[in-house]
Amino acid sequence: MAEAERIIGTPDIPDAEGTEGDEAADRADDRGEETASTRGKRKVAVLFVVAVFAYLLDLISKMIVVAKLEHHEPIELIGDWLQLSAIRNAGAAFGIGEAFTIIFTCIAASVIVVITRLARKLYSLPWAIALGLMLGGALGNLTDRIFRAPGTFQGAVVDFIAPAHFAVFNLADSAIVCGGILVVILSFKGLDPDGTVHKD
Template identity: 60%
Template sequence: MGVAILAYVLDVVSKVIVVARLEGHASIELLGGFTTLRVTRNSGAAFSIGTGMTWIFTIIATCVVIAIIRTARNLRSLPWAVCLGLLLGGSLGNLTDRILRSPGVFKGHVVDWIEWPNYPVFNLADSAIVCGGVLAVYLAWRGFQIDGTRQVAAGKNDADE
């Protein structure tokens, strides 16, 4: 729960700051141009897929949040707790934008503000979701279960690793 709260708070606070300080101003280049701070509004999903279909992404994000909360009831694994915390915090961060930001309730555009060369503009919620997703794939690949147990491939045991 702590990871989810931290991811959510960092995302919301960062968006409040960048909208107040950067929106309507020139982009700020950092690290020799490797990172640019530029406020954009995204009505779609990652890579601007589904632009203008905010209500669909609001429903999907709500379902993801509910699924994570239901799954968390059976959680007995610290790595999975971190994973689900990142996914939950990030999902809630972008869902908050979709529900509360302009152009209207449940039609809000997500605030993105971090840009790397040859990569779409993103935010901290997106980062949390990607990190949580990568961690989920790794944990599943290594056989870690949410109940704290570990399954290994047939013919192997933990001592073989």
Template identity: 65%
Template sequence: MSEAERTIEKPDEPRPPADPAGPAKEPGESTGDAVAPRGRRRIAALASVAAVAYILDLVSKIMVVEWLEGRSPVPVIGDWLRFEAVRNGGAAFGIGEALTIVFTVIAAVVAVVIIRLARKLYSTPWAIALGLLLGGALGNLTDRVFRAPGALQGHVVDFIAPKYFAVFNLADSAIVCGGILIVILSFRGLDPDGTVHRD
């Protein structure tokens, strides 16, 4: 009997309903193979955002030390915004200047935690937020390690000086923006692994 005759005499058996989670896997096929490229893309997004934030912060500080340190502040928007080179031994916006070593350790721990969390990252918004945090933390950590008065006690270079506000730098801005984005994502119920939960 030909294949065509067997097909006519024996109708197709009903197929099981499609799995909404994706196509059925063959025995022995790992589901991780399907999601791994997606995860790698999110890690690449995190690394790219962190690299841009870090490089912008590093270059801006080099320029500030070269051109502004020891000189008068440069007005940008009248009295409301100026560039002024300031060495800061504390945290963002000049907080806690007596705890330089503590903030150095905190920045290092934050960087390690973000790098470890990246392995479970499947959300682009979370990749952007964590990339901003990582880039900012590494930017200020570089100052802590390599600038005077010594390793792990180095003072951070700040230069953005709005009126009636503390002087800060691009790394501080990246950290604050990343933190705000994380708060928004948490309120929206979006987790780093890409799932959405509702309380």
């Protein structure tokens, strides 16, 4: 009787082990997916934290400049080499294309949409920082375009950082340029936003 039970029961043992193995593999896959999802959410959080920080820094600096520096003499930080001088810029970064304010407003809005959509596939910390800087800078200048004179979507951006022999710019411009440079460096290194590395 015992021998019969052993023979009948034997085939069930591998199946049981196989089932347990499959369940363990499924649990491992689930943990892997959860880990990847969590990692992606953290990178997206970094992107938006950097963007908010850059945006608020730009917004506060412009409020101070408009209140304390506009219509006043420039403030010399390093002699004639670096000054704070408030101007209103209707063009793009560094005063380019003042006749196309609405176009630059649409471009800034498009950049924001593209970065926000790209964030869904973001798993790289350096890319999160780069895109966060660009997003915060674009939002900073877009806020000026929408809310400042002479009108909605035609507003002039507040610029105030004036190096010698160079265009006047603001912290939003700086954030966009720094983010863009970082994107170029990451692209040359073959690092994609999803965290993968490719070699051409």
